[in-house]
Amino acid sequence: MTISKNGAAALVQSMINQGVKYVFGIPGAKVDQLFDLLENTDNPAAPQLIVTRHEQNAALIAAGIGRLTGVPGVVAVTSGPGVSNLATGLITATSEADPVIAIGGQVPRGDLSRLTHQSIASTALLKAATKSSVEVETADNLSEVFANAYNEAVSPKPGATFISIPKDVLSEPVTVPEIKALKPVHQGQIDTESLATLVSQLKTAKRPAILVGMRGSTPAVAEALQKLLRRYHVPVVETFQGSGVISHDLEDQFFGRVGLFHNQIGDQLLQNSDLVLTVGYDPVEYEARFWNPDRTGQTVAIDSVTPEISTDYQPDLTVVADIAASLNAVAAALPEGLVLADEQQRELQDLRTTFAAQNTVPDSKPGQGVHPLAIVAELQRQVTDETTVTVDVGSHYIWMDRHFRSYNPRHLLFSNGMQTLGVALPWAIAAALVRPGKPVISISGDGGFLFSGQELETAVRLNLNIVQLIWNDGFYDMVKFQEKAHYGRDAGVTLGAVDYVKYAESFGAQGLRAETPAELQAALTQALATDGPSLIDIPVDYRDNIRFVTDSLADL
Structure with missing residues (x-):
């Protein structure tokens, strides 16, 4: 031919x-x-x-x-x-x-x-x-x-x-024709024996919990998980990349995210659980030695890949199959009227009260910068469920992971496998291309932003509606606060000053600065209403970052 x-x-x-x-x-x-x-x-x-x-x-x-x-x-x-x-x-x-x-x-x-x-x-x-x-x-x-x-x-x-x-x-x-469109390859669902075993375990567990990882955050898996949770109100913990699987009507079953430091509500919940069901969990995000040390309960893994076994992660039951289909099968097989005991429900309510209190915005003084919780609160007020929020790596991403809620799978994006600096703006460009007409917010620190900040020109050239926030403190702060906790001092973390407003304007983007919560409210409103890219420079008050490593589960 x-x-x-x-x-x-x-x-x-x-x-x-x-x-x-x-x-x-x-x-x-x-x-x-x-x-x-x-x-x-x-x-x-x-x-x-x-x-x-x-x-x-x-x-x-x-x-x-x-x-x-x-x-x-x-x-x-x-x-x-x-x-x-x-x-x-x-x-x-x-x-x-x-x-x-x-x-x-x-x-x-x-x-x-x-x-x-x-x-x-x-x-x-x-x-x-x-x-x-x-x-x-x-x-x-x-x-x-x-x-x-x-x-x-x-x-x-x-x-x-x-x-x-x-x-x-x-x-x-x-001299040969091209390969035609490929057909999807489908995995089967959970087998009958494993289904019966898992349903029995869920029925008899006193403190069951679900840990949702990166492969559990696709829209199909999130929909199947929500169906199961409406059938049986089990508490759920997300990894960073599992963000957004809990819808508004299931918010009472959301107990935060885990990753990095072992001192979150989710860590405590998993530690005390007698049955942890992991859904698409990958240890690259948060190794089991952090959430599963010395736990005596059972572990069940539902995943599309065979899990990596370690001393701290040896599931009692492993299901390698289509995750969504398997969760749908579990939901259908659960008996009607299955509820947690009153004692467990009271324990969960106490955890929810503690969890909600962590979002309280502290008082700030003029010139001190905007506290991360004030930034998160303003974002929460102005985003919709259709907003894609991409988050770079740095102190800001810990605050976003712990406090920002997302109710739509793969609309809150983190890098927690490699923790790669500079991901936020490139991912925001991708989101603006594949979700035209939907809001996109990119969040970086002043360190990570300049790893990929030149792509602001690409966003301007494509006229993409992206709002870029820079949490600006003049340091590689995620390293700084950990150095101070370990050694009592920091080293190699100081950055020079950059006028990010002029930087944005030099590319043809709108540049704004917000030094107070009120200014942030106005700037974010203006940026979201502007055609094309905008950048907001926010001097940030990171005084509480040291608590990431000094707080413990005992403080909850």
């Missing part, structure tokens, strides 16, 4: 066949044929090419697409440093179960074994950062490789895949 197209054209058609909507990246000589086709195609189904300001950020935007849609985001870069700059974005995606397909240009095949310009062992370099890392040897294999990379990226546990493509492969003639 003779087909008159080259490798680049076959690759673009392969993307079309698999429903890829966007390709993010930075151009270069080894991928210029691909970029030329994407930029100049007259096919309305072709992916939109979005040029970014750094390859790492392109990978993070693609990961955001993957997390929000379940469909792999695609990033394409040139050889050498273009490829090496992908590493952090791809390892973050793989750790945190975000499907991504990364395409890296490579020197021509005849130069692969030579020390020539931008020649690096790309597949070896990115093998540790991805689920699969392969190099295409002929153009006829391009579509197959892309299809298999797609399947690998979405299969449990989702993550990043990498394809290295020599420059001459993109120009080589293709």
Whole structure:
């Protein structure tokens, strides 16, 4: 069969066949044929090419697409440093179960074994950062490789895949047709014996609890979990990436999130439980040695992947199957009228009272900065359930995790596998693209923001309605308060001053500053009503951060 197209054209058609909507990246000589086709195609189904300001950020935007849609985001870069700059974005995606397909240009095949310009062992370099890392040897294999990379990226546990493509492969003639649209691969649900065992355990447990992790936060799993919780009012604890699985009507069953420091309401609840049901839990977020030490109760795991066993996490029953289908089966099998004993309900009510009191905003003085709880309270007043809130890493993300409520799965995004600085704005760009017309708020510290702040220009160029908040204190504060707790002093955490209002304006975005809660209210209202990106610089009062590490479960 003779087909008159080259490798680049076959690759673009392969993307079309698999429903890829966007390709993010930075151009270069080894991928210029691909970029030329994407930029100049007259096919309305072709992916939109979005040029970014750094390859790492392109990978993070693609990961955001993957997390929000379940469909792999695609990033394409040139050889050498273009490829090496992908590493952090791809390892973050793989750790945190975000499907991504990364395409890296490579020197021509005849130069692969030579020390020539931008020649690096790309597949070896990115093998540790991805689920699969392969190099295409002929153009006829391009579509197959892309299809298999797609399947690998979405299969449990989702993550990043990498394809290295020599420059001459993109120009080589293709003689075979592209792979057609792939069909979803479905897992089965919980088996009859395990279902009966789990239902019996739930019926007899005095203090059951559910821990929802990253793979438990898809819309389908959240819907199934909510069905179960309406059947049996079991308390629920979320990990950072499990955020948003509890709807408004089930709020009395929400007992916070766990991660980082072992001193939360959720930690206490899990520690005292005689049956913990983990749903899509991944230890990369919060290892069991923190929430499960010396606990004597049973543990049941429902997940799409086989759990990693450790001294502190050895489930008594493991179900590897479709999580949503399995939860639906459990809900249907539970008897009517199953309720917790009065004593347990009183215990939970006491915990709820303590939990609610933690949101009280302390008094502040002029010039002291805005307290994190005041920022969280204002955000809570102005967001809707349709608002996507992306959170960078730093002290601010601990406050957001502990106090900000979200009632829609995958609308509050954290990086708690790799804790990668700079994720918030790239993820916000992804959210604004896949959820047009819906509010998007990106939250960073002054340290993490400048890891990806140059993408503000990308947001302006695309006219995306993103509100960027910067909690500004002049330090890498998440390190600072822990150093002070450990050593009585800090080191290597001081940052120089930046005028973030002028920084935003230099890119064509709206820049605002809010030094009091009242000013924050006005600025946030203005920013949410503005067409295009806005940035709000907020001097923050971090006086209470030391309590993250000095408070204990005994203080609850």
